[in-house]
Amino acid sequence: MLDHGAPPHNGGPAAPHSPGVGVRLMRRKPVERLVAEGGHGEGGTLRRSLGLWQLTMISIGATLGTGIFVVLGEAVPKAGPAVTLSFVIAGLTALFSALSYAELAGTIPVSGSSYSYAYATMGELIAWVCGWCLMLEYGVSVAAVAVGWGEYLNELLDGTIGVTLPAALSAPPGDGGVFNALALIVVMLAMAFLLGGARESARANTVMVLVKIGALVLFCAIGVQGFRSGNYENFMPLGMAGVSAAGATLFFSYIGFDAASTAGEEAKNAQRDLPRAILLSLAIITALYVLVAAVAVGAKPWRQFTDSEATLAQIMREVTGQSFWGTLLAFCAVIAIASVVLTVLYGQTRILFAMSRDGLVPKVFARVSPRTGTPRANTLIVSLFCGVLAAAVPLGQLADATSIGTLFAFALVNVAVVVLRRSRPDMPRSFRVPLSPLLPALGFGFCLWMMGSLSTVTWVVFGVWMAVGLVFYFLYGYRRSRLAAPAPSEAK
Numbered sequence: 001m002l003d004h005g006a007p008p009h010n011g012g013p014a015a016p017h018s019p020g021v022g023v024r025l026m027r028r029k030p031v032e033r034l035v036a037e038g039g040h041g042e043g044g045t046l047r048r049s050l051g052l053w054q055l056t057m058i059s060i061g062a063t064l065g066t067g068i069f070v071v072l073g074e075a076v077p078k079a080g081p082a083v084t085l086s087f088v089i090a091g092l093t094a095l096f097s098a099l100s101y102a103e104l105a106g107t108i109p110v111s112g113s114s115y116s117y118a119y120a121t122m123g124e125l126i127a128w129v130c131g132w133c134l135m136l137e138y139g140v141s142v143a144a145v146a147v148g149w150g151e152y153l154n155e156l157l158d159g160t161i162g163v164t165l166p167a168a169l170s171a172p173p174g175d176g177g178v179f180n181a182l183a184l185i186v187v188m189l190a191m192a193f194l195l196g197g198a199r200e201s202a203r204a205n206t207v208m209v210l211v212k213i214g215a216l217v218l219f220c221a222i223g224v225q226g227f228r229s230g231n232y233e234n235f236m237p238l239g240m241a242g243v244s245a246a247g248a249t250l251f252f253s254y255i256g257f258d259a260a261s262t263a264g265e266e267a268k269n270a271q272r273d274l275p276r277a278i279l280l281s282l283a284i285i286t287a288l289y290v291l292v293a294a295v296a297v298g299a300k301p302w303r304q305f306t307d308s309e310a311t312l313a314q315i316m317r318e319v320t321g322q323s324f325w326g327t328l329l330a331f332c333a334v335i336a337i338a339s340v341v342l343t344v345l346y347g348q349t350r351i352l353f354a355m356s357r358d359g360l361v362p363k364v365f366a367r368v369s370p371r372t373g374t375p376r377a378n379t380l381i382v383s384l385f386c387g388v389l390a391a392a393v394p395l396g397q398l399a400d401a402t403s404i405g406t407l408f409a410f411a412l413v414n415v416a417v418v419v420l421r422r423s424r425p426d427m428p429r430s431f432r433v434p435l436s437p438l439l440p441a442l443g444f445g446f447c448l449w450m451m452g453s454l455s456t457v458t459w460v461v462f463g464v465w466m467a468v469g470l471v472f473y474f475l476y477g478y479r480r481s482r483l484a485a486p487a488p489s490e491a492k
Contacts, residue, residue: 026123027483029358031108031424034120037357038110039265041375044368046111046265046353047198052273054202055260059281061205062256062343064212064336068292071148071252073311079246080237080302084293086246091286093247093450094254096443097410098282099433100417102275105261106430107420109270112354113261113347114413119358121419122412128477130412131355132469136405136462138348139382141255142187143390144402145340150182152333155313159327183390190342191383194349197372198266201346208339215332216292219312226299226319237302248453252403253289256340257282262347275431345386349378360477404454404462411447414440 039046050058072083079086104117112119115134119127154164169181193201236243260277264270292312300315313333317326349365353375356365365378418437420427433439 024478024484025125027481028121028123029116029119029127029483031120031420031427034108034110034112034116041353041357041366041368042363044370044373046368047373048266048268049199050202050263050267051269052276054199054206055263055267055273055277056281057206057209058202058263058343058346059257059260059277060213060284061209061339062259062347063254063281063285063340064209064216064288068216068253068289068312071249072293072296073305075246075250076297076302076305078238078249079242080234081232081297082236082238082243083246083250083297083302084290085236086243086250087253087286087289087293089243089247090251090254090450091282091289093251093407093410093443093446094257094282094286096439096446097413098257098278100413100440100443101258101261102278102431103417103429103433104413104420105264105274105278106271107427109264109267109274110354111262111265111350113258113264113351114409114416115351116354117416117420118412121416121423124360124481124483125473126412128360128473129466129469130409131351131360132466132473133405133409133412134351135348136465137255137402137409138344138351139386140389140405141252141402142190142341142344142348142386143183143393144252145337145344146183146186146387146390147180147393149186149334149337149341150180152313152330152337153182155330156327156334159323159330180391184387186338186341187345187383187387187390189338190345191379191387193342194346194379194383195372195374195376197374198263198346201342205339205342208335208342211332212336212339213288215329215336216288218332219316219329220291220295222325223295223299223315223319226315227295228298231298231301244450244453248403248450251407251450254282254285255402255406256344256347257285259343259347262350265350271430345379345383348386349375349382352378352382357482359480359482360473362476404451404458405465407447407451408462411444411451414443414447 039048075086076083101114104114108117108120110116112131113134115127115131118130158164165182169179193204257278260267260274260281264274267273296312296315299319305311313326313330316329317323320326352361352365355361356363356378364381365375367375367377369376417433418440421436
């Protein structure tokens, strides 16, 4: 009798079964393989040279400065004196996600940050979407912060030698300029540091972080002298909607606390130090943000805030009646914002390094210089792209686009920590999110809530960005993914 259920026999071995599209989109990269590949690139390896202090400074360097020195002037008109509450809400949103980041960074200590965490837990397509959002978070925020750097440099030049660069060369199109050469210059300076090596960049960043913390403490000490309690009488003039809208904008100021997670393959003791660096940096940043915002609003009526990126320097001049203090703060801000550009640019290159190693973006991003232990071509390409973007696009559009990409990536991290707890409950974890899955669920919900507070234009930009990313993935990454060819040790 014939067995109608058996495959036809033609004398040769049966053709291997090809997985369907759905299976390929959901393929996950084993945690062990992620960790084993750590540090290895095309032609060289990254060097493990960063300790807890350097990692914490990287996170503070990537975060502290963007909201206070740059975006505060845009957020106050949205929330009024309640902008301090907006900072707290944005900080809570960041905290919930930071806890999830801390657990995953200690469990999967690699350079890919949330991209790699999603790859290990939710599959390749979600990982790609997360990585594409990280490009929006890191790459575009470099450009946004660089725009603010030019504003403070002009303040510094005006206060020291009495001249400023013309708007044509210090502002992007749409903001009264033609080409923001200053923004391009700071990105190129950061690129030069990064090409020298991770350890050298970390040292320079540490000096710049100490300068910016000192500048904010100085602002509080002087600004409090102009404090007027009457500025807080109508605390929430625009209601909770205004607080929420300002919080969504100010979330941009918390972008970067996860930068330490991108240094997972260059940390000396990644599993121990990454969680500590993430949480310690966020605590320091939140305390400084709330304090500075409270002093700023107390020293200047909220209706008088403008969208100038040099808000703090202006307040210093108004309180003291002297240009010296504002000039000094402008100098510190120039150093501070350069630190943000340096560390965020670093994070972007390391994420692309991980994605390239997985085959989802071109190999050039994974090439490592044997001499410096850095991805040189990667750094050059990313720096030129971010520099040109900073020179050509206004700050406000960049900041909101960055916030929505970051919030989406953070939402995925909160999901990933719960998925990994269920799929690999016995895996060693150097840090565990307390009250899981409650706190990750709150983190996920807060991220969605703040995304909903962003403008329709921002959502349209985000939708277009995602569409472009998906087209690139299906034309390139889907076909070239190295996960389609298992590692030799995994082949059976």
